[in-house]
Amino acid sequence: AQTVTQSQPEMSVQEAETVTLSCTYDTSENNYYLFWYKQPPSRQMILVIRQEAYKQQNATENRFSVNFQKAAKSFSLKISDSQLGDTAMYFCAFPPQGGSEKLVFGKGTKLTVNP
Amino acid sequence: GAVVSQHPSRVICKSGTSVKIECRSLDFQATTMFWYRQFPKQSLMLMATSNEGSKATYEQGVEKDKFLINHASLTLSTLTVTSAHPEDSSFYICSARGGGANYEQYFGPGTRLTVT
Numbered sequence: 436a437q438t439v440t441q442s443q444p445e446m447s448v449q450e451a452e453t454v455t456l457s458c459t460y461d462t463s464e465n466n467y468y469l470f471w472y473k474q475p476p477s478r479q480m481i482l483v484i485r486q487e488a489y490k491q492q493n494a495t496e497n498r499f500s501v502n503f504q505k506a507a508k509s510f511s512l513k514i515s516d517s518q519l520g521d522t523a524m525y526f527c528a529f530p531p532q533g534g535s536e537k538l539v540f541g542k543g544t545k546l547t548v549n550p
Numbered sequence: 551g552a553v554v555s556q557h558p559s560r561v562i563c564k565s566g567t568s569v570k571i572e573c574r575s576l577d578f579q580a581t582t583m584f585w586y587r588q589f590p591k592q593s594l595m596l597m598a599t600s601n602e603g604s605k606a607t608y609e610q611g612v613e614k615d616k617f618l619i620n621h622a623s624l625t626l627s628t629l630t631v632t633s634a635h636p637e638d639s640s641f642y643i644c645s646a647r648g649g650g651a652n653y654e655q656y657f658g659p660g661t662r663l664t665v666t
Binding site: 468470472477478479480481482485526529530536537538540541542543 | 647660
């Protein structure tokens with residue numbers, strides 16, 4: 436079964452510091468996409484970053500970057516120069532099988548950025 | 551671009567009544583739309599996948615006769631909660647895909663349903 440595991444239910448970081456959120460997944464597919472979504476208190480789901488499994492280069496979007504280890508099936512999110520607006524739930528997600536349009540979400544990590 | 555709206559944002563209804571939630575893709579054609587349910591402090595639970603012009607595919611354990619989904623056009627999907635009960639109270643979120651191979655979903659802002 437394809438699953439997504441986020442082992443950190445809650446994390447906190449000081450403003451301007453760096454934090455890494457972990458995500459592991461299980462799949463038998465070779466080509467797939469991985470996503471990190473953010474859900475702030477407004478509850479609007481926002482795409483943070485996307486990684487294509489066939490690309491060895493880690494994706495980067497401004498202060499957000501990933502450490503993608505395909506063999507280890509690990510997909511961590513690094514947030515640099517944390518800002519108060521980064522306070523949110525963060526969900527890791529991926530399509531459970533090739534050709535499926537669905538996304539499987541992890542249980543989420545609640546990140547709090549402290550001033 | 552890629553904006554998805556949901557209406558209403560909040561709704562309160564009485565037990566036994568039905569309530570309809572609309573999900574619209576505003577600036578793209580959504581080949582596929584998804585409906586999720588989210589309990590407090592939990593992750594998103596996929597309820598069903600709908601494609602325009604065809605019947606929705608429900609996830610295991612989701613009552614299709616209770617949660618009616620209609621995807622009448624490439625920009626509109628509706629979720630109707632029939633004969634609502636207090637246990638149906640939850641946060642319902644829709645998302646949409648515009649095609650392409652990257653599987654990215656664009657999410658609506660969600661609907662808070664309270665059944666009294």
